[in-house]
Amino acid sequence: MPKNACAIVHSDSAEGIQRLNQEAAKAMTYGNRMGLAISREHAITWLTSNAAKALGIDKVTGTLEAGKMGDVVIWNSDPFSVYALAEQVFIDGTLAYDRANPATQPASDFLLGQFETAVKGSAQ
Numbered sequence: 001m002p003k004n005a006c007a008i009v010h011s012d013s014a015e016g017i018q019r020l021n022q023e024a025a026k027a028m029t030y031g032n033r034m035g036l037a038i039s040r041e042h043a044i045t046w047l048t049s050n051a052a053k054a055l056g057i058d059k060v061t062g063t064l065e066a067g068k069m070g071d072v073v074i075w076n077s078d079p080f081s082v083y084a085l086a087e088q089v090f091i092d093g094t095l096a097y098d099r100a101n102p103a104t105q106p107a108s109d110f111l112l113g114q115f116e117t118a119v120k121g122s123a124q
Helices: 016-033 040-045 049-055 114-123
Strands: 072-075 086-091 094-098
Touching: 016 040
Parallel strands: none
Antiparallel strands: 072 086, 086 094
């Protein structure tokens, strides 16, 4: 890898942003296949410190250091795996999500609008 390279993995897609770890894993894998010898430690910087550096905010975020702001995800396995699940998410130092605690899990809007459609359909 070039010494001063600053690669970033990002997404403008609401779907893609949820799987940036997998996108970084694909880039790392393809780079390694090409002979670039990209380590896992280096690849994670594409999502963390390099992104902060590119935005000019690396003095306050992007790495886990005393005095910096940082949100943290605790994974149940290798974060570069498609099978990895987020176990806990801390945002601004507060537990925002815990897989083991339903009270911290987001509400789904999967059924949104289906009740109204069912009611209208049964009234006909």
